[in-house]
Amino acid sequence: MxxxxxxxxxxxxxxxxxxxxxxxxxxxxxxxxxxxxxxxxxxxxxxxxxxxxxxxxxxxxxxxxxxxxxxxxxxxxxxxxxxxxxxxxxxxxxxxxxxxxxxxxxxxxxxxxxxxxxxxxxxxxxxTLFHPDSVRTKTGAAYSVYTPFANACLALGGPKLPLPAPDKIPTADAPKSDRLEDWNLLPTKPDWAAGLRDTWTPGEAGAIARTEAFLAHGLTHYPDARDHPADDGTSMLSPHLHFGEISGVQLWHMAHRHQAGKGREMFIRELLWREFCANLLWNNPGLPDAPLRLEFERMPWRNDKPGRVAWQKGRTGVPIVDAGMRQLWQTGWMHNRVRMIVASFLVKHLMIPWQDGEAWFWDTLVDADLASNAGNWQWVAGCGADAAPYFRIFNPILQSRKFDADGDYIRHFVPELDRLGPRHIHAPWEAPAEALANAGVTLGKTYPNPIVDLAIGRARALEAYGQIRSRA
The missing domain is CATH 3.40.50.620 (HUPs)
Incomplete structure (x- = not known):
């Protein structure tokens, strides 16, 4: 025919x-x-x-x-x-x-x-930027460490130029189509999507607009601003990339039209980290379910349902963790620095399996990408490829004071702490009674006490890591 x-x-x-x-x-x-x-x-x-x-x-x-x-x-x-x-x-x-x-x-x-x-x-x-089988070591093996993988990608000279959109598509007679509204993809009651609507413009045009704005105004400041959650310092392109409203190839070449510098280099490296996660999943289909480092199958995880629910709801009593989890609930997205903090808190301070956190992110993130979600959770948990060592345990208070020094991010998403000053907002349980009273904060009532002593949680995690290492 x-x-x-x-x-x-x-x-x-x-x-x-x-x-x-x-x-x-x-x-x-x-x-x-x-x-x-x-x-x-x-x-x-x-x-x-x-x-x-x-x-x-x-x-x-x-x-x-x-x-x-x-x-x-x-x-x-x-x-x-x-x-x-x-x-x-x-x-x-x-x-x-x-x-x-x-x-x-x-x-x-x-x-x-x-x-x-x-x-x-x-x-x-x-x-993807490249076909996964085209990025291999000299022996033909898959990469398991990010830096040599990224260098191998760069050695390929970058992806080919992006293809243009067609000006006209010859029309075919179409079979009966469903109505999008009948799929019931949107929430009804309760309507929890108000924050998503205020934050995002899904679609190809929205992706291009956000990319152009970021490259024009944010790329220069990206190396520093990207770590500060109160600032608009990241590209926030992850959901557009996940749904393919813009391709990594387009981003690569759009970024290279801007002047070379640390911001552009770091942005390209972030694209390559995403590519690395896709490559890991391609070569390890079990990545979302099982640790790449087999000794972690013996990890003595805790079945702590109250702790998991408190983490999900942003009610842990640790302000930077709660701010991140509430940002996730309200906007369907979380700042990358805070993702690492909340993930480390779950798997290390609470000793709750990384798969529980992965599943929660999968349901609540608008950028829920199987490869990136699994790869990043395994990285934080210490059980994946090129993973952070398990004994590297983020101190959420130090992270908060360093990257949200004035507490603006916490104030936005944890408004019950709004009147606490920068000295006390990161760890309100350390604040004197007078400071709490003046701020209208009653620990255990208006804001929870921490669900875990951070020093005890850290020691417990290190002991568990020592156990699985001793059996290796």
């Missing part, structure tokens, strides 16, 4: 620019049918609520962008392989173009789809 359409199966690449699968479909000269499938039959790593909120708005933006170039987006819900096979059969599609990813679930879907579609599936790279 010379008139047979081709399908573009969108995944975590919800954009028109630098989209290899879309570009190949348009270049085929055939009518193009863009499709997105919501698969709720996935394993426990099915999309969390915050990500579903983002997905709704990202798909709405993609549909609008496709309309602008003469096309339309078909939405279907169901098992990925069965649904794409049905659409291909009913439309008589000649080929199906789709992206690839390091996610083991997505890789399994692609493997099954290759068989179900009788060889018509064309897999393209749409989510």
């Amino acid at each position: 010379t008139n047979a359409p081709v399908i573009v199966w969108f995944r975590n690449d919800l954009r028109l620019a630098d989209h290899a699968a879309l570009h190949a479909a348009v270049d085929s000269g055939r009518p193009v049918l863009p499709v997105y499938i919501l698969d709720d039959t996935a394993d426990r790593w099915a999309m969390g609520d915050a990500s579903r909120w983002w997905l709704h708005h990202s798909l709405a933006a993609l549909a609008q962008a496709l309309t602008g170039v003469g096309s339309h987006l078909t939405l279907r819900r169901g098992d990925s392989v069965a649904t794409i096979t049905e659409i291909a059969r009913k439309t008589g599609a000649a080929e199906i173009f789709t992206g690839g990813s390091a996610d083991p679930g997505a890789r399994q879907v692609n493997q099954e789809a290759v068989k179900a579609l009788d060889g018509k599936l064309r897999q393209m790279r749409t989510t």
